[in-house]
Amino acid sequence: MLDIQNLHASAGDTPIIKGIDLHIGAGEIHAIMGPNGSGKSTLSNILAGRPGYSVTEGEINYGGKNLLAMEPETRAREGVFLAFQYPVEIPGVGNSYFLKTSVNAIRTHNGLDELDAMDFLALCEEKMKRVEMPNDLMSRSINEGFSGGEKKRNEVLQMLLLEPKLCILDETDSGLDIDALRVVADGVNSLRSPERAMLVITHYQRLLDYIVPDRIHVLADGKIVRSGGRELAGELEEKGYGWIGKAE
Amino acid sequence: MKRGSRGNPAEAWIQAFPAFAATLGDSPERQAQRERALAAFGELGLPSTRLEAWRSTNLRTLEKRMPPAPTGHPPEAALLERAKTQIALEADRVGKASLRAVFIDGHFCPSLSTLPEGESGVRLLSIRPESATPVSFPEGYGELASAKLDAFSALNEAFTPGIEVLEFGEGCELDLPVHLIFLSSGDGRLNCPRLHITGKKQSRATLILDFLSVPDGENLVSSVTEIFLEERARLDCVVVERESDRTVHIANLQTRQGRDSELLIHTLTLGGALVRNELGAELADLGAELDLKGLYVGLGDQHLDNHTRVDHATPRTTSREIYKGILAENARGVFRGLIHVRPDAQKIDSTQSNMNLLLSPGARVDTRPQLEIYADDVKCSHGSTVGKLDEEALFYLRSRGLSRTQARALLTRGFVAEICEGLPLESLRSAMTELVLEKLSACAHPDEEGLA
């Protein structure tokens, strides 16, 4: 589903990603772990198409198409979803209005009819229960005044609504207490399916206790320095990231 | 020739005055008052950009093409007939009103107006030659909009066809808004609507001042409105300016508030080639509260200038002010907001903010928030921002599948939400929001290049 080949990329003029190869097949969950500054978030931003990053070498193939040639909204409509590490607050724009616009933009792209207000609300209510989100969050502005946990739940709610093909979770566990983490993880796990791939980016192994990956990759200084099964997480937990440099 | 009137392009107006006055046939007293105002206007002349208050708004375009003075004749039957449909449409938009009055080029038009029957608490009187009974000048008339000091107040006093006096009676509580429609006929001339509003003790009302012009009409409108609120009165006033892009509107709105009164003014400036809103608010007694909200949305070559002056003349008065501007294409926005705290006016709480969005390379804005404070026990602040749509927010929306255009529209809408949501009465809120969104949709697509 996602095929990254020899990716090199910079933020501004600073090279961050220095040659990554990664293949994620449908139905697979991959985790990327690594210390701060290793390039984890840059990778997620490049996949989603955030301005300010430039790919200097390599290519990314998504479902047989050249991902890098697509506008951010096209990627979203084609099923790429990024759960942001820091979801932005947008005062004055109602959350439910935004979500409806978003759901319908993607439905239209996929040749489906737009949902009307009633259908949308019904859909929303069901998904909101799953992430235990209070109703009033829908009538507020996007992320405005949301607590850290509420923001992350809102991200997962959007994921449930949009049913993407490739979910990228960027440090979704940061700033969450254990209860919120469980709720978020349950939401994500409910989306596990043979057609869907996930890329979970995290600093800590904690999240991976709840969202169990098939493969773990360790990123350091813009490169994947180790890949392995889920047992790698335990190893990292035990030894920290310090040993990575030596292994190289 | 008098000083200041030398080479004054407004000379034509002064020349035309006698004919205008003859048509009106005023009382000698009123006539003398007009002449004094005219003389003052001759002295003051049209303000130039050398004046600090007019630094960013150049009236030279006016000088090049001076609209002729008004004739003094009331609108003809044919014009009234033509205006009917447009008025009906606007009436529908606002819905039921406790009083609806229509003024064309400043002339009251009874046939298009609906005045309340019996005691409703609100009344509209006109001081004009044709009124059956002569009415004395209302209390405070001309005190706030001084014909001696302000050129456009003087011009208005000289050339207004009549003084419209709106009064909210003591203790009255109106559920339905009062809707005043000022229509410019497009006769290419100057017109000068004059309004005097009093909110008596403990009255409560919602008022809409709706400035319109016939499609593509060309006019210079110099409107003057004075509002006096007595003790514990509350007035929620919405000013909507939607004139054609060939109209120049100099709107002077001056207010004075009594003890514990509450005044809310929402100014929505959407139309007009050049609009200058001069808003002066005097908080003249303890406990008075003022809330100013403004929105200006400029497109094409529009020049929209908001000038506000909040005068905390007494202790324990409060003011809040938010103005937002969106400028696209080659439009220019100007905001100057002064908070003035007089000596010994202690315990003042005052905030002001002005936020601007520039959507196109040719758009520009000048903003000048000002604090002038002569007392020490105060809490005053102001803030101004100018910027483009938030990149971070745009990306967030696009990463959820919204197109660039959709995302921009949504953010622009979010930007104005604060102003629209503050509008009084549910029906009015949705009607006005619709107007704003209509205007915004015209701004949403231009000049995407270079701004992405």
Place this chain on the structure above:
Amino acid sequence: MTSENADLKRLAEEDYKYGFVSDIEADQLPPGLSEEVVRLISAKKEEPDWLLAYRLKALARFREMLAENGEPGWANIDYPAIDYQAISYYSAPKAQVELEGLDEVDPELLRTYEKLGISLQEQKRLSGVKIAVDAVFDSVSVATTFRSELEKQGIIFCSFSEAVKSHPELIRKYLGSVVPYSDNLFACLNAAVFSDGSFAYIPKGVRCPMELSTYFRINSSGTGQFERTLIVADEGASVSYLEGCTAPMRDENQLHAAVVELIALDDASIKYSTVQNWYPGDKNGVGGIYNFVTKRGACRGKRSKISWTQVETGSAITWKYPSCILQGDDSVGEFYSVAMTNNMQQADTGTKMIHIGRNTKSTIISKGISCGRSQQSYRGLVKINPKAEGARNYSQCDSLLLGDKCGAHTFPYLEVENPSATVEHEATTSKIGEEQIFYCLQRGLSEEDAISIIVNGFCKEVLRELPMEFAVEAQNLLSISLEGSVG
């Protein structure tokens, strides 16, 4: 409080501790402004013809401007019209020939500087922090320390008159290139009659190893001081420059109309710090300096940076807007200001940030403290020109009021003509916190000390921009200026 009151009274009486007069023979021109006076000043300084011509042009323009519009009326200050014929335009310590070194400086003068706390002798002996000082006494520069050490690096730091002789090409190239002689009335006057000042040139790639400093002092009665400062930082150069000012107590108003021009080429940076404590006049507003100064820096080069820091506590009237013209792409302008006014002082001060180049950035932090019956205004322009893609500005102006007879005013002008720019301005005005004062009193501080520490805290963002040696002096000055404002 009684004993404190007594203390305060004492302190209030010795308000201006720099108000002594030096007994030095001065070579002073009789009052009056004329072509002859200008020619005389130029001749005394043995100036080349082009400079005399420049002065005369400025004089002509000055007369025109005065006749057309009088003195600038837009500032929020009030003073009787100045009689330009009553001012003496040249006063020099009656010194002899060229001064070769400190040893030859009039010992009385050196004592004066010692009183000012800038002992030149001391400076020479200092082994730790080095500050090269050029002292301007009335209108003439008397000594420059550490010159030889600076010369080793190719740095030129000398009096303006000397630079006219030794480096005419540099002066001719840069004089008036940032502040044209016709810029405003006072700049015009300065261009006609300036008598001396400081000149610094930092060559390519050189980081000036020590702070450069000028002390200005008006001594003679009835004189104006019209110094001219020009600092050029060539490509990649950097310099930090300090300016201090004092004047004796006199009951007539004295005019100070200086011009400062800064030029930063590619990658150069100039930090210009001022501690201004000219005599502010007495409690009733008698006497004091009219400080009408034009300061402007041009960030000509890419990635260049000019930073103004000022602590203004003196002068009867201050009219001053240190500005930056951000021409070079990615250039940076900064303005950090503390202005304190007491008694009858008036200050209208602020800055202009003119964004011309792409991605230019400016920051304005202004802190105003008004006490007594003083009036203070912040006036600042941020202009984003149509070509200044991606320009950013952040301004913050806070005013603190002590006493109910003073005024604090904020007049920012933001003019934005490029949609990719981001401009933010915030301002607050409030009374000094009674809660905070009470808290301090409860912990045993005197009211005076409480206010002093609160004011210092209020100004912290600016004070920390000052070079270390100056920061201490600035804090002391703030405390001195606060005296008499309590109670």
